[in-house]
Amino acid sequence: MSRPDIVLYTANTMNGWKPLIFLHEAEIDYELVNVDFSKKEQHAPDYVKMNPNGKIPTIWDRSEERAIFESGAILWHLAEKYGRFLSDDPVERSETLQWLFFQVGHIGPIMGQAMFFQRIAKPNGNEVPYAIDRYVTESRRLLEVLDTRLKGRDWLVGSEMSIADIATYPWARSYFWATVDIEGLPNLQAWFDRLDAMPKVQEALQLPEPRPSAFGKGDIAAAAKANAARFASDVKKD
Ligand SMILES: N[C@@H](CCC(=O)N[C@@H](CS)C(=O)NCC(=O)O)C(=O)O
Incomplete structure (x- = not known):
């Protein structure tokens, strides 16, 4: 029996879910490797050969015998390889890449910092109110940009789901974990409902x-405690 082309190294995080959504929605056979952060597997020498930044996700494409890192580049690679979720029309294609880059350049880093300062730094003894306020406020502004874009549309670009939606959904949908309010953003909520x-x-x-806490479900207090402990060594205390 032939082995699947794609080996996906990932974890249950906002960036980690992106390639999983692509592969499941496109019904592509793949091999899954759970990268265990508590064992720092993302920093293991063999892993860093594939992903020099020591983060998830990464794919190994057996058909090309090469690794691809950075979730946006991974989605782009999968879209080209399987001819899914990226239009051939030049304008639509360009718009999809613009919204994909908007996610990887803005939504991910800003919401990620909102999460870091509240869910990791604060419970580990380094509370920075100004950073929390700045990243939560900026996250809300970015979700407003999405809400405006989604007015009168089902998807961020064109008439079908694209890699821009796939990249953005796990981050924006984790607004609870970032403690960002989505009141008054009906187009964003409708898009969430569609993907949900x-x-x-x-x-x-x-x-x-499973990680229901990212979406405001399950035992939040226990999940918050476990998450803070998982990344405690990343927090600088002076
Ligand atoms: N720009 C990267 C970000 C990847 C990233 O930050 N991954 C996080 C999980 S969402 C990670 O691996 N964290 C573990 C660590 O920092 O050691 C991408 O989009 O792939």
Whole structure:
């Protein structure tokens, strides 16, 4: 039996879910490797050969015998390889890449810092109110940009889901974990409802292990405690 082309190294995080959503929605066979942060597997020498930044996700494409890192580049690679979720029309294609880059350049880093300062730094003894305020406020502004873009549209670009939606959804949908208020953003909420109702997207969000707390469900206090402990060594205390 032939082995799948794609080996996906990932974890249950906002960046980690992106390739999972693509692969499940496109029904592509792949091999899943759960990268265990508590064992710092993302910094293991063999892993860093594939992903010099020591982060997840990474894919190894057996058909080309090469690794691809950075979630946006991974989605782009998968889109080209499988001819899914990226239009051939030059304008639509360009717009999809613009919204993909908007996610990787703005939404991910800013919401990621909102999460870091509240969910990791603060419970580990380094509370920085100015940073929390700045990143939460900026996250809300970015979600307003999405809400405006989604007015009168089902998807960020064109008439079908694209890699821009796939990249943006796990981050924006984790607004609870970043403590960003989404009141008064009806177009964003409608887009969430659309993606929340897609069984394969939801199947992907359960992998490699379910993490309901990211979406405001389950035992939040226990999840917050475990998450803070998982990344305690990343917090500088002076
Ligand atoms: N720009 C990177 C960011 C990747 C990233 O920050 N991954 C996080 C999880 S969402 C990670 O690996 N964290 C573990 C660590 O920092 O050691 C991408 O989009 O792939």
